[in-house]
Amino acid sequence: MTTHIPFVKGHGTENDFILVPDPDGSMGDILAGHVVRRLTDRYAGIGADGLIRVVRTAAAPDVAALADRAEWFMDYRNADGSLAEMCGNGVRVMARYLFDHGLAGDASELAVATRGGVRAVRAEPDGQYTVEMGPATQPVAGGAAAGARGVPEDAEPAVEVILGRRSWPAVPVAVPNPHAVVFLDDEPSAAASFGETKEGRAGASEAAGPDHGVFLDGHLGDLGLLAAVPSFRPEPVFPDGANVEFVVSRGDRHIALRVWERGVGETRSCGTGVCAAAWAAMRRDGEAAATYTVDVPGGRLVVTERADGQLLLTGPAELGVQGTIAV
Numbered sequence: 001m002t003t004h005i006p007f008v009k010g011h012g013t014e015n016d017f018i019l020v021p022d023p024d025g026s027m028g029d030i031l032a033g034h035v036v037r038r039l040t041d042r043y044a045g046i047g048a049d050g051l052i053r054v055v056r057t058a059a060a061p062d063v064a065a066l067a068d069r070a071e072w073f074m075d076y077r078n079a080d081g082s083l084a085e086m087c088g089n090g091v092r093v094m095a096r097y098l099f100d101h102g103l104a105g106d107a108s109e110l111a112v113a114t115r116g117g118v119r120a121v122r123a124e125p126d127g128q129y130t131v132e133m134g135p136a137t138q139p140v141a142g143g144a145a146a147g148a149r150g151v152p153e154d155a156e157p158a159v160e161v162i163l164g165r166r167s168w169p170a171v172p173v174a175v176p177n178p179h180a181v182v183f184l185d186d187e188p189s190a191a192a193s194f195g196e197t198k199e200g201r202a203g204a205s206e207a208a209g210p211d212h213g214v215f216l217d218g219h220l221g222d223l224g225l226l227a228a229v230p231s232f233r234p235e236p237v238f239p240d241g242a243n244v245e246f247v248v249s250r251g252d253r254h255i256a257l258r259v260w261e262r263g264v265g266e267t268r269s270c271g272t273g274v275c276a277a278a279w280a281a282m283r284r285d286g287e288a289a290a291t292y293t294v295d296v297p298g299g300r301l302v303v304t305e306r307a308d309g310q311l312l313l314t315g316p317a318e319l320g321v322q323g324t325i326a327v
Helices: 033-039 061-066 088-100 185-194 198-207 225-226 271-285
Strands: 004-012 014-021 051-056 072-078 109-114 117-123 129-134 157-161 166-174 180-181 231-233 243-251 254-261 266-268 292-294 301-303 311-315 317-326
Touching: 004 088, 004 166, 014 088, 033 051, 051 088, 072 088, 088 109, 088 117, 088 129, 088 317, 129 271, 157 180, 166 185, 166 271, 180 271, 231 243, 243 271, 254 271, 271 301, 271 311
Parallel strands: 014 051, 072 109, 180 243, 254 292
Antiparallel strands: 004 014, 004 317, 051 072, 109 117, 117 129, 129 311, 157 166, 157 231, 166 180, 243 254, 254 266, 292 301, 301 311
């Protein structure tokens, strides 16, 4: 039997999503993994990095206990159909949808339930959106966080990211979904390998638009390398896999990155990845409660760590085409 599903396409710094309005929760069973894969397919479907079912929290059994704290639940699926705890760009896009469709009341702030907890999202006067991402933690082998029972506060997780024949040391970070942050220091040679000039990099970085100049370690050679699936050592650190951020410094409290997302592949942006990278950069730089600018291939985001450890992610949220599709 054919079912027609309404949808809205949106993106945050070109990390794009299919939003499926489902206020009463009737489509939960319809959006099985194979359906999500078909809808997010860029050749045979609508195309997106992920799918967000916009459902009332009370109608979502897995998170119904959060209904007294957040009316709406972001039921997020990766492009491969797998479930994800949280998506920083996606929650801003969903909030924009709720605000624009009069589903958030008259306030400029609303709470959204996610599998990673409740997140507050605020509409800024300049059209940007800020989401409280929660605190970051640093997992060690077995998935535990430093400071957890039996794990010393000063534990130094030794993690290695392996991509083909190359490997790099990485900083493991949970926001709350898992990330491995790799710091690369060879930006000039990377720029040369992509045929960029110093002047071109500077101008593009200031523009912070598409392809604004995010460069990786020159030894990576080309963009295609991130099509491979990374692995990790030791494996127990990320039992369910992880996103990987490749990061370069751009100046004082300013970094740029590319990201490989589990269940998706390389994307133009990743909100939790940006937060993980900024958090790791603050520790590397000896900063505390700082604000970092983060450039991604799809634009620019800003991450602030408050004194209480809460991470704030600020950036754009855009809505585009809408329609229905038969599945």
